[in-house]
Amino acid sequence: MHLAHWNIIDRSIVYSDHQLDIKMKIEEKCINTIRCLAIDAVEKANSGHPGTPMALAPAAYALWMKHMRYNPSNPNWINRDRFVLSNGHASMLQYAILHLVGYKISLDDIKNFRQWGSNTPGHPEYRLTPGIETTTGPLGQGLMNAVGMAIAEAHLAAIFNTGTYNIIDHNTYVFCSDGDFMEGASNEAASIAGHFGLGKLIVLYDDNHITIEGNTSLTYSDEVSKRFEAYHWHVQNLGDKGNDIKAISEAFSNAEKVSDKPSLIILRTHIGYGSTNKQDTSEAHGSPLGVDEVKLTKENYGWPADKFFWVPDEVKSHMNQAIEKGKMLEEKWQKKFGDYKIKFPDLAKQLNASLHQDLPAGWDNKIPVYQPSDGPKATREISAGVINAVTLSLPWLMGGSADLEPSTKTLIKSSGYFEKGKYGNRNMDWGIREHVMCAASSGMSLHGGIRPYAATFFIFTDYARPAIRLACIMQLPVIYGITAKNIVDTANKMLSSRH
Amino acid sequence: MHLAHWNIIDRSIVYSDHQLDIKMKIEEKCINTIRCLAIDAVEKANSGHPGTPMALAPAAYALWMKHMRYNPSNPNWINRDRFVLSNGHASMLQYAILHLVGYKISLDDIKNFRQWGSNTPGHPEYRLTPGIETTTGPLGQGLMNAVGMAIAEAHLAAIFNTGTYNIIDHNTYVFCSDGDFMEGASNEAASIAGHFGLGKLIVLYDDNHITIEGNTSLTYSDEVSKRFEAYHWHVQNLGDKGNDIKAISEAFSNAEKVSDKPSLIILRTHIGYGSTNKQDTSEAHGSPLGVDEVKLTKENYGWPADKFFWVPDEVKSHMNQAIEKGKMLEEKWQKKFGDYKIKFPDLAKQLNASLHQDLPAGWDNKIPVYQPSDGPKATREISAGVINAVTLSLPWLMGGSADLEPSTKTLIKSSGYFEKGKYGNRNMDWGIREHVMCAASSGMSLHGGIRPYAATFFIFTDYARPAIRLACIMQLPVIYGITAKNIVDTANKMLSSRH
Numbered sequence: 001m002h003l004a005h006w007n008i009i010d011r012s013i014v015y016s017d018h019q020l021d022i023k024m025k026i027e028e029k030c031i032n033t034i035r036c037l038a039i040d041a042v043e044k045a046n047s048g049h050p051g052t053p054m055a056l057a058p059a060a061y062a063l064w065m066k067h068m069r070y071n072p073s074n075p076n077w078i079n080r081d082r083f084v085l086s087n088g089h090a091s092m093l094q095y096a097i098l099h100l101v102g103y104k105i106s107l108d109d110i111k112n113f114r115q116w117g118s119n120t121p122g123h124p125e126y127r128l129t130p131g132i133e134t135t136t137g138p139l140g141q142g143l144m145n146a147v148g149m150a151i152a153e154a155h156l157a158a159i160f161n162t163g164t165y166n167i168i169d170h171n172t173y174v175f176c177s178d179g180d181f182m183e184g185a186s187n188e189a190a191s192i193a194g195h196f197g198l199g200k201l202i203v204l205y206d207d208n209h210i211t212i213e214g215n216t217s218l219t220y221s222d223e224v225s226k227r228f229e230a231y232h233w234h235v236q237n238l239g240d241k242g243n244d245i246k247a248i249s250e251a252f253s254n255a256e257k258v259s260d261k262p263s264l265i266i267l268r269t270h271i272g273y274g275s276t277n278k279q280d281t282s283e284a285h286g287s288p289l290g291v292d293e294v295k296l297t298k299e300n301y302g303w304p305a306d307k308f309f310w311v312p313d314e315v316k317s318h319m320n321q322a323i324e325k326g327k328m329l330e331e332k333w334q335k336k337f338g339d340y341k342i343k344f345p346d347l348a349k350q351l352n353a354s355l356h357q358d359l360p361a362g363w364d365n366k367i368p369v370y371q372p373s374d375g376p377k378a379t380r381e382i383s384a385g386v387i388n389a390v391t392l393s394l395p396w397l398m399g400g401s402a403d404l405e406p407s408t409k410t411l412i413k414s415s416g417y418f419e420k421g422k423y424g425n426r427n428m429d430w431g432i433r434e435h436v437m438c439a440a441s442s443g444m445s446l447h448g449g450i451r452p453y454a455a456t457f458f459i460f461t462d463y464a465r466p467a468i469r470l471a472c473i474m475q476l477p478v479i480y481g482i483t484a485k486n487i488v489d490t491a492n493k494m495l496s497s498r499h
Numbered sequence: 500m501h502l503a504h505w506n507i508i509d510r511s512i513v514y515s516d517h518q519l520d521i522k523m524k525i526e527e528k529c530i531n532t533i534r535c536l537a538i539d540a541v542e543k544a545n546s547g548h549p550g551t552p553m554a555l556a557p558a559a560y561a562l563w564m565k566h567m568r569y570n571p572s573n574p575n576w577i578n579r580d581r582f583v584l585s586n587g588h589a590s591m592l593q594y595a596i597l598h599l600v601g602y603k604i605s606l607d608d609i610k611n612f613r614q615w616g617s618n619t620p621g622h623p624e625y626r627l628t629p630g631i632e633t634t635t636g637p638l639g640q641g642l643m644n645a646v647g648m649a650i651a652e653a654h655l656a657a658i659f660n661t662g663t664y665n666i667i668d669h670n671t672y673v674f675c676s677d678g679d680f681m682e683g684a685s686n687e688a689a690s691i692a693g694h695f696g697l698g699k700l701i702v703l704y705d706d707n708h709i710t711i712e713g714n715t716s717l718t719y720s721d722e723v724s725k726r727f728e729a730y731h732w733h734v735q736n737l738g739d740k741g742n743d744i745k746a747i748s749e750a751f752s753n754a755e756k757v758s759d760k761p762s763l764i765i766l767r768t769h770i771g772y773g774s775t776n777k778q779d780t781s782e783a784h785g786s787p788l789g790v791d792e793v794k795l796t797k798e799n800y801g802w803p804a805d806k807f808f809w810v811p812d813e814v815k816s817h818m819n820q821a822i823e824k825g826k827m828l829e830e831k832w833q834k835k836f837g838d839y840k841i842k843f844p845d846l847a848k849q850l851n852a853s854l855h856q857d858l859p860a861g862w863d864n865k866i867p868v869y870q871p872s873d874g875p876k877a878t879r880e881i882s883a884g885v886i887n888a889v890t891l892s893l894p895w896l897m898g899g900s901a902d903l904e905p906s907t908k909t910l911i912k913s914s915g916y917f918e919k920g921k922y923g924n925r926n927m928d929w930g931i932r933e934h935v936m937c938a939a940s941s942g943m944s945l946h947g948g949i950r951p952y953a954a955t956f957f958i959f960t961d962y963a964r965p966a967i968r969l970a971c972i973m974q975l976p977v978i979y980g981i982t983a984k985n986i987v988d989t990a991n992k993m994l995s996s997r998h
């Protein structure tokens with residue numbers, strides 16, 4: 001198999017490896033390490049998804065080595081860039097990258113991919129693995145979570161940044177697949193992100209033309225650029241440049257410069273890239289390549305076929321630079337935050353309170369008290385009283401409804417609606433989009449600094465069920481306000497219409 | 500209030516009414532009757548949604564009086580045009596129209612709107628009310644059902660039409676709202692309808708700028724034309740012509756001529772049209788106008804404010820023409836079908852079998868029989884055997900999965916995939932769109948002539964829960980194939996990884 005056609009990494013500069021004389025530019029060597037870790041891990045587990053890590057390794061390399069700001073030694077640094085793998089089945093891509101840039105994921109962890117009790121399960125799981133920002137797998141969820149993260153960033157930035165001291169100032173990056181974009185969830189996420197103009201949300205769309213049943217042409221032909229432009233996104237279509245880290249990096253740079261619109265980067269890739277018999281087929285999606293095919297593929301990469309889970313020293317030292325770089329990034333931020341504490345002590349105190357969400361003394365002083373003699377009162381009316389009492393002393397509490405506020409009674413009266421240019425406001429109107437309401441509320445919670453609530457009628461929680469399930473699995477403290485207004489109305493009607 | 504600005508119905512021809520001297524063109528008189536029936540019914544029930552019926556009455560009049568082919572005396576005529584009110588909260592629009600064109604909905608039924616036990620509930624309910632094709636209310640569902648109806652039409656047409664005898668040849672019309680288009684469901688429905696090129700699906704989008712929490716600009720700014728063009732729809736944007744039945748009718752005519760793409764007609768309307776104080780406000784959405792406002796509104800229409808549930812004789816006789824017209828339409832079709840039975844007896848027999856779905860003798864002869872001695876076998880493998888045995892003798896059984904066929908094992912091996920230009924095929928690949936899979940399968944069942952099945956992994960049914968719930972409420976015989984592959988895999992893995 002001749003890969004030259006679209007393997008357009010510049011090979012003019014050849015690096016050598018002292019263990020093995022692999023003549024390959026360091027970037028390509030890193031990328032092939034990612035690919036082969038994914039291939040080997042899936043092969044050893046005899047289960048998993050090798051094809052997408054093989055295709056997206058260059059994009060992941062470009063993003064993590066040239067763009068993202070993070071500190072592998074402190075995965076919880078509040079101002080880190082977020083990364084969400086919405087196509088969570090490609091988990092080995094993320095585990096390989098996290099391992100190589102120095103997060104606490106060992107090579108043994110990689111070897112235990114998909115094993116019971118390991119920290120490298122089949123799909124990324126929040127709380128289990130350092131560097132995993134959210135649990136993904138069910139398609140569309142990661143993208144919606146990321147919208148919430150970008151909302152949280154915009155909200156906190158509006159409140160805490162002073163111009164000179166931009167304490168909250170980071171991007172949220174997402175990798176998405178055809179599946180994410182076929183799910184209805186992508187409409188809700190993209191529509192509201194575009195409407196809010198979330199400029200720090202940057203999505204790379206892995207356009208690989210392959211689904212489980214075959215070519216996407218069986219069922220899918222959206223003009224994705226046009227669709228996202230209609231949602232007011234900034235769109236770049238890179239075409240068939242899945243291996244061109246320079247082009248990919250430029251696209252990320254362009255996206256980072258756009259501050260008033262979320263960005264979409266469309267990248268045509270080849271699932272199972274480099275596999276002689278399985279590239280561009282659905283066979284590369286969700287099954288191990290098989291011993292013979294692994295050998296052929298590694299040969300195509302110019303990789304030693306008899307090495308497994310191999311990380312060349314040069315790759316390790318090159319990618320481990322992220323550790324020092326990350327420490328410096330956070331130190332620089334900590335220094336800035338130290339100065340900020342001095343110059344803006346009230347804001348700094350409020351930010352810390354928002355991050356830790358300790359309840360201040362007297363936070364519940366103003367909660368209204370009801371007596372039986374007050375007569376009957378709808379629980380949503382009582383809830384409204386409580387929300388408006390506690391939000392006065394808990395500035396990190398915010399949320400809203402899926403266009404039902406007059407019924408759910410969830411408005412914070414002391415604030416306005418979160419809108420483009422009014423990111424400091426605390427009321428969310430999600431529109432008639434229950435699914436993104438719940439999933440993005442999870443993203444806001446995952447981001448930190450916010451305790452979100454989301455409200456709708458009980459029956460409409462059905463629309464958000466996958467997101468609510470994931471919030472439960474992640475043990476997120478999202479507050480759901482469920483109004484059973486229609487049930488009560490119907491019951492009243494039944495009673496009143498009796499003879 | 501001066502309505503001349505956009506009440507652009509031509510008043511040059513004035514009709515008179517012998518009961519009351521209302522000088523008004525007959526079309527406008529019919530439209531105001533629809534409006535006032537909706538207003539009065541909501542007022543009497545003290546509950547409901549008057550604003551949208553007031554806004555969409557002209558469009559509904561144009562569609563039902565100038566375009567749709569139906570027979571009020573036989574709501575089940577198989578070749579009728581289908582109408583789906585996806586914004587089901589505007590139910591009074593549909594009840595008023597159905598009453599006026601002669602379906603078995605009496606004026607007393609209208610007066611019993613939203614009363615316990617009536618056939619005019621708050622949202623349209625299938626099986627309860629003649630002429631209601633599907634239960635709507637939860638937004639997005641009707642649109643997805645309609646996609647299934649259009650699929651069913653295309654499939655049956657491909658099998659049974661002979662060119663000279665187009666036995667199945669009808670349109671599926673939908674009214675949609677902002678809410679339908681904000682829901683993720685609209686992405687799944689529009690994407691797959693555009694991909695399949697369902698030319699007989701015609702959707703009117705009621706673009707009224709208002710949601711419950713206020714103006715749609717709070718949360719929604721999609722460029723809808725562009726978005727639907729990106730899904731390969733034929734799009735017409737009529738602008739502010741909600742009262743221009745000529746323009747609306749022309750748009751329907753244009754849409755009917757497009758055979759290879761679904762059509763979207765964007766109509767800017769004014770919710771609560773004609774109400775002095777509530778037009779263009781969310782107050783007109785979901786509450787009665789109130790006695791004083793009803794009076795003002797009727798005066799604005801040039802309507803007697805002291806008349807309630809008033810249907811002028813002239814309106815009744817004009818709109819009742821639909822009864823005779825409908826009888827003639829069906830009679831003509833029955834005659835054609837009579838000739839068809841003679842010329843194509845096998846096809847006619849098969850069509851009847853598909854419509855009645857009686858099981859032919861020996862339909863289950865080829866179902867494989869397993870013995871305990873055969874050893875363990877996955878239920879989905881057994882299911883595959885059954886599907887492929889019974890589909891040989893049951894040509895009306897069709898369906899598929901949301902891109903999981905290799906796991907759900909639901910392929911009918913004797914047929915290909917349903918695709919644009921291959922509508923006779925029986926395998927559906929819905930893409931990674933569980934919600935429209937289930938809701939459109941409901942639509943296929945509602946259409947008649949097909950017994951659909953839909954398959955996915957158990958956990959992904961969460962994505963389709965609102966559609967499955969409605970299918971249950973409607974008692975639709977849709978077959979769900981739920982694969983618990985992942986559960987089994989995980990259990991096996993847990994067992995195998997034990998020491």
